[in-house]
Amino acid sequence: MDNAIVTTDLVKRYGARKALDGLTLRVPRLAVLGLIGPNGAGKTTWMMSVAGFLHLTSGTIDLLGGGPFDSDVHRGRITILPQDSELPLESRPLELLIHYGLLQGLTPPEARKSARAMLTEVHLGDRLNAPIRSLSHGMRKRVMIAQCFIGYPEVVLLDEPLSGLDPREVAHMRSFLTRRRGQQTIVISSHNLHDIELMCDHVAFVESGRTVRLATLEEIIGTASTLVYGLDALPENFAALAEAVPEAVLTCNEETCELICRYDPRATSPEAINAKLLPALMAQCGVRTIAQGSNLEAEYLKRI
Amino acid sequence: MSELQQIWRVACHEWFDALRSRRALVVLLLYMAAAVCNMNWSINLLHKLESELVTVLQLPPSEHAGVVSTTLWKSKPFQRIMKQMAENNQVLQDITGKHPVELIYAWFAFFYTPLLVVLVAGNRISEDLGSGAVRYAVFRTSRACWTLGKFFGQALMIGLALVLSGIGAYAIAKYRLAGSGAPDLFLNILQWSIRAWVFSIPYLGLAMGLSLLTKSGSKAIVMGIIAITVCFVIAILLRHFTADTGWRAYLPYLGLLVPDAHKMDLWRNSLAPLVTGSFYLTTLGFCYLFTGYAFFRRRDV
Numbered sequence: 001m002d003n004a005i006v007t008t009d010l011v012k013r014y015g016a017r018k019a020l021d022g023l024t025l026r027v028p029r030l031a032v033l034g035l036i037g038p039n040g041a042g043k044t045t046w047m048m049s050v051a052g053f054l055h056l057t058s059g060t061i062d063l064l065g066g067g068p069f070d071s072d073v074h075r076g077r078i079t080i081l082p083q084d085s086e087l088p089l090e091s092r093p094l095e096l097l098i099h100y101g102l103l104q105g106l107t108p109p110e111a112r113k114s115a116r117a118m119l120t121e122v123h124l125g126d127r128l129n130a131p132i133r134s135l136s137h138g139m140r141k142r143v144m145i146a147q148c149f150i151g152y153p154e155v156v157l158l159d160e161p162l163s164g165l166d167p168r169e170v171a172h173m174r175s176f177l178t179r180r181r182g183q184q185t186i187v188i189s190s191h192n193l194h195d196i197e198l199m200c201d202h203v204a205f206v207e208s209g210r211t212v213r214l215a216t217l218e219e220i221i222g223t224a225s226t227l228v229y230g231l232d233a234l235p236e237n238f239a240a241l242a243e244a245v246p247e248a249v250l251t252c253n254e255e256t257c258e259l260i261c262r263y264d265p266r267a268t269s270p271e272a273i274n275a276k277l278l279p280a281l282m283a284q285c286g287v288r289t290i291a292q293g294s295n296l297e298a299e300y301l302k303r304i
Numbered sequence: 305m306s307e308l309q310q311i312w313r314v315a316c317h318e319w320f321d322a323l324r325s326r327r328a329l330v331v332l333l334l335y336m337a338a339a340v341c342n343m344n345w346s347i348n349l350l351h352k353l354e355s356e357l358v359t360v361l362q363l364p365p366s367e368h369a370g371v372v373s374t375t376l377w378k379s380k381p382f383q384r385i386m387k388q389m390a391e392n393n394q395v396l397q398d399i400t401g402k403h404p405v406e407l408i409y410a411w412f413a414f415f416y417t418p419l420l421v422v423l424v425a426g427n428r429i430s431e432d433l434g435s436g437a438v439r440y441a442v443f444r445t446s447r448a449c450w451t452l453g454k455f456f457g458q459a460l461m462i463g464l465a466l467v468l469s470g471i472g473a474y475a476i477a478k479y480r481l482a483g484s485g486a487p488d489l490f491l492n493i494l495q496w497s498i499r500a501w502v503f504s505i506p507y508l509g510l511a512m513g514l515s516l517l518t519k520s521g522s523k524a525i526v527m528g529i530i531a532i533t534v535c536f537v538i539a540i541l542l543r544h545f546t547a548d549t550g551w552r553a554y555l556p557y558l559g560l561l562v563p564d565a566h567k568m569d570l571w572r573n574s575l576a577p578l579v580t581g582s583f584y585l586t587t588l589g590f591c592y593l594f595t596g597y598a599f600f601r602r603r604d605v
Binding site: 048051052053054055069071072074075076078079080082084085086087088089090091099100102103104105131144147 | 305310313314317321324325432435436437439440441442443444445446447449602603604605
């Protein structure tokens with residue numbers, strides 16, 4: 001598969017502590033990849049290394065087939081929303097984004113058009129010329145997101161893009177990022193697994209500076225191979241259920257009152273499973289919901 | 305976009321941003337006010353000196369300062385003051401006959417420019433490093449272009465401060481020296497502003513080079529103030545301890561590293577010292593800046 005970012009055995013030391021400890025990660029081109037991991041796992045360090053902000057202790061980075069970040073090669077092709085980084089406070093959003101666009105190599109009309117469009121997209125059309133100092137935290141965050149998409153870069157790295165936004169803006173940004181699927185390579189680092197599940201098609205679990213798992217979202221939550229039944233009570237005769245669908249593996253989650261059915265999608269289909277399992281289930285308890293696939297949070301907690 | 309265009313773009317943005325920065329604006333206005341006050345105070349002093357001279361020489365009295373400038377230049381106390389300011393006879397010869405107001409402004413501009421530079425530009429880079437604003441720029445342009453753009457943006461800012469202070473000083477001089485102001489006084493003051501601007505370049509390189517070393521704006525300013533003080537002290541020590549023989553004969557080489565040792569080249573009339581002095585000071589400024597940059601290009605941002 002064609003990869004936009006390939007990082008191999010990245011090590012970044014801060015004194016005795018290793019922020020990255022041999023992290024290897026391949027980001028497929030045009031994927032929207034969610035980077036998941038606990039605090040201090042190395043997600044931000046990885047992003048900053050890819051963007052050329054950090055000098056690595058060892059390891060190799062290949063960004064868009066052009067080696068590690070080099071402004072001559074990658075200028076305008078990669079952008080980043082860095083964590084905990086303020087925009088210049090005296091600048092105005094429109095003027096700042098035009099400046100960034102020009103630096104990326106856009107022509108003045110292109111930069112102006114792109115900056116205006118992005119600021120309108122993040123609902124800041126009425127604050128184009130307000131000093132950044134005067135904007136609220138959420139508004140500044142929206143300007144920061146907007147600067148990432150100026151000039152349609154090939155790779156966009158977003159570190160906690162939705163934190164600090166109000167619910168309406170979170171929903172809007174989720175939809176905006178989902179629309180970019182298949183058009184740009186986007187890497188999103190977030191602790192909100194629900195957001196990752198909605199926006200991403202690939203997921204990487206990072207732990208202690210290493211990649212624990214990289215797979216498609218479908219592979220991880222099993223959209224094509226798992227059915228999850230939300231029940232109003234736990235079934236009394238579990239063996240009867242297992243007998244009804246011998247081609248599947250059933251597990252019961254007592255905490256969430258869910259029955260999880262895993263099957264081989266090549267051998268059977270969700271419709272066939274439902275046809276056999278639902279009557280047996282409904283004989284014992286009520287079924288509230290049926291969902292395809294598990295959820296990311298459950299899978300993440302299971303693996304970490 | 306070529307690297308030169310990128311530098312120019314960063315410089316323009318930096319200049320506009322600096323103009324909107326409240327702190328830089330306050331320092332700029334204070335500098336201008338200081339230039340105006342200094343000029344006013346100096347004209348008072350000049351008027352007093354001239355009045356005494358008029359009494360001694362029994363010349364016709366005048367209400368305005370500066371009308372007996374030619375005579376003033378002949379007075380021993382004034383010559384002594386000028387000789388002290390000029391530091392050497394060649395410079396004294398070059399400035400002899402110039403309007404005192406011009407020299408007062410020149411002295412002010414040269415003396416306070418290093419401080420202006422440190423206060424206005426000393427923390428511009430370190431604050432961007434501290435706030436993380438640098439991260440929005442360095443993946444769009446190279447660190448070298450960003451650093452040079454910042455440098456040139458601040459150079460424009462200092463240039464503006466010097467021109468405005470020159471205009472302020474000229475306005476006061478024009479008002480106080482009514483009827484006696486030379487017609488080309490404004491152009492001459494402007495010329496001194498440009499010379500002071502050239503003199504500011506090594507200090508700008510020093511201040512911004514130091515600013516590249518730290519993420520704390522206040523620390524960068526303190527380091528800048530210490531650095532200009534050290535340069536000033538070294539220049540004084542060199543003047544007093546240089547000798548023709550022994551180890552003291554090598555002291556002038558130390559002068560190659562400090563801008564103050566080349567200041568008087570900019571006070572000369574002839575083109576040769578003016579050009580070589582400007583070239584040397586500019587080179588020194590870039591050397592300071594690139595020393596800081598050598599650290600910055602290897603550091604994490």
